[in-house]
Amino acid sequence: DLMSDDQSSLPRDLQDKYLLTRRIGTGVCGEVRLAFERSTCRKFAVKIINKKNFQSEGTATRNAKTEIDILQRVDHPCLIKTEDFYQTEESFYIVLELMEGGELFHRVKSKQQLNESVAKLYFYQMLRAVEYLHSNGIIHRDLKPENILLSSQDDVCLIKVTDFNQSRILEEAVLMRTLCGTPSYLAPEVFTHASTTGYGLAVDAWSLGVLLFVCLGGYPPFHESFGHQSVTDQIIRGEFTMVQSKWTSVSDQAKDVVRKLLVVDPMKRMSIEEALQHPWLQDQKMLETAHRLMYPSAEGGGAAAAMEAESTSGRHLRKRGREGDGEEQH
Numbered sequence: 344d345l346m347s348d349d350q351s352s353l354p355r356d357l358q359d360k361y362l363l364t365r366r367i368g369t370g371v372c373g374e375v376r377l378a379f380e381r382s383t384c385r386k387f388a389v390k391i392i393n394k395k396n397f398q399s400e401g402t403a404t405r406n407a408k409t410e411i412d413i414l415q416r417v418d419h420p421c422l423i424k425t426e427d428f429y430q431t432e433e434s435f436y437i438v439l440e441l442m443e444g445g446e447l448f449h450r451v452k453s454k455q456q457l458n459e460s461v462a463k464l465y466f467y468q469m470l471r472a473v474e475y476l477h478s479n480g481i482i483h484r485d486l487k488p489e490n491i492l493l494s495s496q497d498d499v500c501l502i503k504v505t506d507f508n509q510s511r512i513l514e515e516a517v518l519m520r521t522l523c524g525t526p527s528y529l530a531p532e533v534f535t536h537a538s539t540t541g542y543g544l545a546v547d548a549w550s551l552g553v554l555l556f557v558c559l560g561g562y563p564p565f566h567e568s569f570g571h572q573s574v575t576d577q578i579i580r581g582e583f584t585m586v587q588s589k590w591t592s593v594s595d596q597a598k599d600v601v602r603k604l605l606v607v608d609p610m611k612r613m614s615i616e617e618a619l620q621h622p623w624l625q626d627q628k629m630l631e632t633a634h635r636l637m638y639p640s641a642e643g644g645g646a647a648a649a650m651e652a653e654s655t656s657g658r659h660l661r662k663r664g665r666e667g668d669g670e671e672q673h
């Protein structure tokens with residue numbers, strides 16, 4: 344039973360605050376368990392990152408630190424919020440908000456393919472989440488159905504992007520690499536960050552194209568079962584396969600979004616901003632539903648209130664805690 348559950352290997356202060364129960368997700372770097380905050384019985388997801396799963400100690404710590412730092416600073420309705428984090432010699436424990444609908448991966452699998460209006464509602468929210476990350480100089484780099492979580496079992500629900508451990512704070516990564524070289528030939532904008540929004544951001548646009556393809560078609564665009572080419576070759580050539588039977592009921596506009604995102608040349612690929620302006624997403628009914636889900640407290644509702652919420656809180660990173668620089672460990 345729950346009370347006798349073996350919690351011995353967990354950090355003492357994590358155990359004192361939370362009761363960890365069954366596994367609800369698995370990731371490349373560990374597992375996710377359902378947890379109850381003992382004082383309130385509120386439910387959370389605790390992600391356990393096993394340090395030795397990374398190739399070297401340094402990377403593990405750096406990756407997890409980056410992930411934790413990013414998780415703590417981001418603040419958007421379609422991004423998973425961090426509640427707490429702890430660590431032991433062998434693992435990190437990140438307490439995250441729970442999404443009762445689980446992973447998009449399982450939703451698409453159980454429905455074969457999503458109907459177009461549901462796929463559009465989810466895709467719009469993903470675009471908003473990634474737009475926010477990019478406006479704060481963060482590339483996700485690992486967008487896939489396992490990293491998109493659903494808030495409920497209903498089709499019409501809020502979605503949230505998670506799993507930032509592949510993320511890279513743009514300015515650090517790009518600037519470090521750039522400044523390794525001799526600065527004398529670098530243009531001024533390199534130093535003023537104007538240029539850090541290079542092709543790097545476009546990797547997330549590609550992944551969103553793959554995600555939309557999977558939601559609409561119910562299967563991945565690049566797969567070893569399609570012809571003789573390896574998946575890598577199919578990707579490098581941008582040769583995706585739209586199986587007729589699966590795509591006849593999908594609108595030309597939806598297919599147009601997929602085709603403009605799955606473009607090999609990052610400079611020719613449709614950007615997140617352009618995708619948000621695409622005709623397929625100029626759908627007032629969907630936009631109202633999305634904003635009602637994203638900004639439930641916007642009293643009176645309406646696109647204006649939601650735009651207001653988006654323009655004020657929707658863009659900025661949360662301030663670090665007053666004490667220390669946010670580096671305090673439990």
Ligand SMILES: C/C(=N\O)c1ccc(O)cc1O
Pocket residue numbers: 367368375388390423439440441442443444445446492505
């Ligand atoms: C990582 C995570 N939440 O943050 C999560 C992962 C899997 C799942 O089924 C539910 C969840 O809430």
